[in-house]
Amino acid sequence: TGELDISEREVFKIPAPLDLTGLFGLAGVDRENISYPGFLPKTHPDLLMGVVSSKPANIFKALRKKDVLVQHPYDSFATSVQRLVEQAAADPRVLAIKQTLYRTSGDSPIIDALIEAAMAGKQVLALVEIKARFDEQANIAWARKLEKYGVHVVYGMVGLKTHCKLMLIVRDEPDGLRRYAHIGTGNYNPKTARLYEDMGLLTSNTIITDDVARLFNHLSGMTRETNYRRLLVAPAGIRTGLITNIEHEIANHRAGLPARIRIKVNSVVDEAVIDALYHASNAGVPVDMWVRGICAVRPGVxxxxxxxxxxxxxxxxxxxxxxxxxxxxxxxxxxxxxxDLMHRNLDRRVEAIVSITNPGHIAQIGELFDLAFDDQTVSWRLHDQNWTPVTTDDDGVPLRDLQEYLIRRVSARRN
Structure with missing residues (x-):
C-alpha cells in the first residue's frame, strides 16, 4: 500500500485471480498428462451418402435429398459448412453466394472462397458487421480485402448489429434455379468451430431458402421484410414469437395436452421472457433452462x-x-x-431462429436436452441464486461428462 500510495481501506481481497485471461498460457503448455486426448471431428454421415470415402462430399447432391443438422465440433465444420462455401465458389453452376460475417479468422478459408467466387464472376454479397466486439479492426481489414476482389460488401442496418448466421447459394440446375441455405448458431470461423459447440441447418427447403433470401434483401436495403414462414427474426419477431409459444404451452397444459418448455442459451436476462416463463411455471408447465453464462432466472422459488x-x-x-x-x-x-435472451439480442441486433421440422433432427435435439438434464450428467445446478457443481453420485462415482460422451459416440461412428 505504501508503494502504491493507497490506504488499507482501498484494498479489496477477492477469492480468485483478478485477470483470468492469464490462464490462457496454461492451455498452450505441451504436457500430455494435463491435456485433453486428441479428437478429430467427423463428416456428418448424411453428407456422405453414396460418396466414395476418398472423395469429398458433394454437399449439393446431399441437400437435394434431405436437410442436414450438424453439431460442431463433433460434426466437422471443414467438411460441411466450409465445404459448402468452397464447393459453391468452384462450381460453374453457382450464380450467387450471400453470407453474413460477424467473426471469422484472419486466414479464413471462408474469405478465400468468397474471393475465389467473385473472381470467377459470381455475384457475391458479404454482409459484414464491423462493430463486432473485439474484432472491429480485423473485420474492417478483411472487408476491404473482399471489396478489393469484387465482393459486394454491405455493412448492415443503421442502429442494429447483424448477428444472425446465414448463408444463401443460388445454383442453376437442369430443372431450374435452386437455392441452398445454412442457418447456424455460431460464427463462420473455422478455428472457433473446433472449440465451440454449435449447431447449423443445411437445407434446400424452398420455404426456408425463400425466407433467407427475403431476409438478405431486407439486410441489403432492397426491401423491408417483417413476415417469414420458418424464421423468427429480431428485433421485430423473436421476443413476441417466443412469448406466444410459451403462452401456447400454458394453454395446452390447462387443456390436458402435453406441455413443456426447454431452452438452451448463453445468457438470459430479458424481463418479458423471464416473466412469461415464471407464468408458465406457476401454471404447472415444466421449464428447463440450459444456460452457460448470465442467468437472471431464479429456479425453485x-x-x-x-x-x-x-x-x-x-x-x-x-x-x-x-x-x-x-x-x-x-x-x-x-x-x-x-x-440469446438479452435486450441487445432481442432489440438491438438482427437475429434469426429457424424452425426444425425433420423428426430425426427434433429427436436429436430432444436427446441433447434429455442428457443435459439427466441426474447422471455432470452439471452446475442453480437453486434460487446459488450454483452447485454436481460431479459424482451419492456413492462418489463420477457422473457422465456430456461432451466426452458425445466425443466417444462420434468417434465410434462409421462414416
Missing part, C-alpha cells in the same frame, strides 16, 4: 418458479448453441438460431 430447472455445463468445448423446444401438445415446435 416457492410461488414463483417451482417448475423451473436451470443447468449449466462446462467442459472441453464452449457450449454456444441456442436451442428452443416447445412440446406443442405432443408435436414439438423446435428451433435453433443465433439469439
Amino acid at each position: 416457492p410461488g414463483l418458479s417451482e417448475n423451473v430447472r436451470v443447468r449449466s455445463i462446462l467442459g472441453r468445448f464452449l457450449e454456444h448453441s441456442r436451442l428452443f423446444w416447445f412440446e406443442n401438445g405432443g408435436n414439438p415446435s423446435v428451433g435453433i438460431g443465433s439469439s
Whole structure:
C-alpha cells in the first residue's frame, strides 16, 4: 500500500485471480498428462451418402435429398459448412453466394472462397458487421480485402448489429434455379468451430431458402421484410414469437395436452421472457433452462418458479448453441438460431431462429436436452441464486461428462 500510495481501506481481497485471461498460457503448455486426448471431428454421415470415402462430399447432391443438422465440433465444420462455401465458389453452376460475417479468422478459408467466387464472376454479397466486439479492426481489414476482389460488401442496418448466421447459394440446375441455405448458431470461423459447440441447418427447403433470401434483401436495403414462414427474426419477431409459444404451452397444459418448455442459451436476462416463463411455471408447465453464462432466472422459488430447472455445463468445448423446444401438445415446435435472451439480442441486433421440422433432427435435439438434464450428467445446478457443481453420485462415482460422451459416440461412428 505504501508503494502504491493507497490506504488499507482501498484494498479489496477477492477469492480468485483478478485477470483470468492469464490462464490462457496454461492451455498452450505441451504436457500430455494435463491435456485433453486428441479428437478429430467427423463428416456428418448424411453428407456422405453414396460418396466414395476418398472423395469429398458433394454437399449439393446431399441437400437435394434431405436437410442436414450438424453439431460442431463433433460434426466437422471443414467438411460441411466450409465445404459448402468452397464447393459453391468452384462450381460453374453457382450464380450467387450471400453470407453474413460477424467473426471469422484472419486466414479464413471462408474469405478465400468468397474471393475465389467473385473472381470467377459470381455475384457475391458479404454482409459484414464491423462493430463486432473485439474484432472491429480485423473485420474492417478483411472487408476491404473482399471489396478489393469484387465482393459486394454491405455493412448492415443503421442502429442494429447483424448477428444472425446465414448463408444463401443460388445454383442453376437442369430443372431450374435452386437455392441452398445454412442457418447456424455460431460464427463462420473455422478455428472457433473446433472449440465451440454449435449447431447449423443445411437445407434446400424452398420455404426456408425463400425466407433467407427475403431476409438478405431486407439486410441489403432492397426491401423491408417483417413476415417469414420458418424464421423468427429480431428485433421485430423473436421476443413476441417466443412469448406466444410459451403462452401456447400454458394453454395446452390447462387443456390436458402435453406441455413443456426447454431452452438452451448463453445468457438470459430479458424481463418479458423471464416473466412469461415464471407464468408458465406457476401454471404447472415444466421449464428447463440450459444456460452457460448470465442467468437472471431464479429456479425453485416457492410461488414463483417451482417448475423451473436451470443447468449449466462446462467442459472441453464452449457450449454456444441456442436451442428452443416447445412440446406443442405432443408435436414439438423446435428451433435453433443465433439469439440469446438479452435486450441487445432481442432489440438491438438482427437475429434469426429457424424452425426444425425433420423428426430425426427434433429427436436429436430432444436427446441433447434429455442428457443435459439427466441426474447422471455432470452439471452446475442453480437453486434460487446459488450454483452447485454436481460431479459424482451419492456413492462418489463420477457422473457422465456430456461432451466426452458425445466425443466417444462420434468417434465410434462409421462414416
